Amino acid sequence: MLLPNLRGDGAVGMMLALAKGFSGYSHQVDLLIVRAEGERSSSMPDGVTVIPLRAKRPLFAVPALVRYLRRTKPDFLVATEHYSGLPALYAIILARTHTRCVIRQDNTWGMDSQRFTGRHKIVTPWMVGRLFRRSEIVAVSKGVARDFVDHFPQLANNVQVIYNPVVTAELRERSLALPEHPWLAPGEPPVVVAVGRLTAAKGFDLLIDAFARVTATVRSRLLILGEGPDRSALQARIRAHDLESACQLVGYQPNPLAFIASANVFVLSSRFEGLPTVLIEALCTNTPVIATDCPSGPREILADGKYGMLIPPNDVGLLAQAISESVRRPPPRDANLNAWLQQFAADTSVKRHLALFDASLASLPPS
Template sequence: METRVTAPTATSPLRVLFILSALRKNGAVLSTLTTIAHLDRRRFQPQLFVVERGEAWGDVLRGVEVLYGASSGGALRKASQLPPTLYRLARRSDVIVGGLEMAPTFLAVLAAQLTGKPSVGFVRNSLPEVLAALPPRYAALSKLFYPRLTRAVAISEGIRESVQKLYPALAGRTETVYIPLDLARAERYAAAPPPEGAPERPYLVAVGRLEPQKGFDILLRAYARLRAAGVTHPLVIVGEGREAARLRELAASLGVEDGVRFPGFQENPYAWIRGAEVFVSSSRFEGFCRVIAEAMAVGTPVVATDCPSGPAEVLEGGRAGVLVRSEDPEALAKGIAGLLSDPEARARFRERGRERVRAFSPERVVARFGEVLEGVAGRG
């Protein structure tokens, strides 16, 4: 017997189904989970559907109902169970949200189309760059699914503009909602004792996946220039990824391996960031660059490449940190050296950075996203 689905009343909480592929330990997933955790439960009843289990996020997901796809069996069994499970959940929901671009958004649109519900899709990275790194079928699927979103939610103005350029049908249906940054959580983690293996003298730090997007090869070349100019600060690159071996080889070929540390993935990167004299972002492209905002939140001044499309927006065009040309090791080295030699500038950026990140507080950001949800559900 089929379960009867009750329609929401005008005063009952909106039932919102979020979809993720897996609970991976990265900033994009953390942003989605923080959004879910901070939704006003008087107005929203969120559920999270995760296709495959991943790492635990217990400190963020307390009080959030999480449902998983098939956890056993081969790929064929999991794939066969996904549509009926997702369909049942979608029928009981009022709005379907793809928490990340690509697969979660494809699933959100599919479920919404099958059940006649509105759909919302987050865009957290520059889609042209994302699609360029994926097999061609993703571009075809994106053309099919993205124009069918009720709303696209971009995490920066630059991303919003690129979405509307790529999919003109979304013009007028794309909103900018910044990522929510849990400032209390960041400060609590940053207050931890210095991590084991951290340099005992002032150091530079970078954090992110060891992937081409993050431009750590550019950073290493910039660091080699700094060392040649007499800078003695160690460089710590926190993270793991497929570029790890190549980056270590590059550090050795540049003759700076004695000054570079690769501690791998760290459960608490905030302690590494707070302990550094300067935080460096060398990305080739971003959606927002959450870790820049996190560095500002814990009081570490930032030097960042002015890549598409988040750093300049987060740093207010250079008011809250140093911006340099992207793909330019010399410019990056000069930006870092200039900040290291100017304690007054570091103090000024610490103060302005803390002011700037208030705009990313969950109270502000999630309230704005709530307006989007109520709008697509006809309550706005």
Template structure:
């Protein structure tokens, strides 16, 4: 049994936090002793943490101020491997590991397209972290774990990081028995009593997710009775509602906020759409495939091309092209819903926890673990 530590800012509603919570449980299933440490603490994804995973909250006011407390924790507790996630947390973890003499056991991970993600947050501290991180990645002894080949390639091509500074591990998106689990019951009224085709999307209401392009595409659909639901919250809520009103689709569009079980909604929908401008490895796309529901995705950097096998599993369209997106959605709605269902489910199976955790163990411990 190996003692493993996962370091996060908190367990808020982001995809990285959700995947780290799932990874912690999968590592326990693989026979390891796992601690999940939060620099601050709390968040809605706490509910996803396996009760066998130990939780530690440093309760720092911000990530940067957690360095002394984290260094002290690392000195007092011996772990066989330490894994940090997200760029600003990586920088904090590298500093703390250097101070505590545990740098040889530290691994950091990048979850998104670095060249795009660094422009999302204008905070001076965050910008400094993004400037500093690639320099540190060249110096630390272990390669950066990237969630997809595209994320790794982007880090190498757009920063000072070298090919030998990166490695790849798949996200543990799905339970091992996902094929046998019936979907939950949808909670949205349009999905409970469906009277017309329903399109569903899931994600933060942020520019990265391209929901403005999706609404524009929705307005162009020839299927005039179709409905669109986007599950999620974020700063663009009012903008998206205003856009729907301008395009005269407000009566067929809804932003109900977060869903406790978003995949129950997707499983009941007629089409799932990923309209993102960039990603790392979009977990929602994998989850949607696992339900068998038809999907359409942008060919955004990075992840969808790999997950959808360059369009062999489901349609890929150009980023920010509402006409192409509308056409692809329209084609999917016109076909029998069960067409190619098994192909979609089989494509999702690569991201089962039991498979993905082995790629992490190989990266963290330098070998495959049974």
């Protein structure tokens, strides 16, 4: 399994969860870490072998990958999206091994590819269209799959949907922990919690703008968990709204579930997603959830709004209104929620990945 780094984001967390699951079924699992740094560097799953590749990014790790593949000859190399998937395929081709490649598509291609600049706008889609046919492509949601096939119809037969391995017994235990933050102590005003990497995709700027409207009518507080390049800009936005006493960026937290479970409302304000893991985790804590109806994942997870409120993306006014209503009158928990969440269970996801591996090995190798 090829990981570009060990950051605290959801994609890395899901790869580590899969690694733990595969190892639990007695498969030998090697974690090939391009750059062994990040918040998860001290939380490797048991039963796996960690192999640092010591490169700046996946493309520069191709020579080390080729040497590894020739030496070890694994059955599968699992990577994520084009950033790691293309280097993985380059290495397999150069190593001339029979290793099969599985590429997990975690985000919608249409939104993610908007960040391409220069020659990458042409070269990267062309390479994906040419080389991804040599791989099994796992879309983490139906929305991600539809979007990917819309852009690469020639790869439709390579794509299947397998939800992320999110719901575990450990997850429920972690949600029972007491968070170390004074705002979440008994008797304090209601607290809204959001979790994610501090980037434009997560829409925390919109959330802060909306929360400024909420505090005008409802006494409440906002905690945003996570780190990222937009920290300074978000902190400036908090100051501009004079929210220092009601809104905090509390950084990366190893157990965000404790914060979510103790909060009055959880908000996902993203502009785009693939299958937001933290939204599924929030449902497991029984905390009321609000999510933007962005591409893609929230509508699938919330069953078209049955298990949480869906708000149009980029609508600050409706987001503020939804938060205010949820703080004042928390909605009741749906009795069918636990059964609904089983499709996101870790063992369900692991078994479906293993079935994909078996089916791939039973077919002819890519030419």
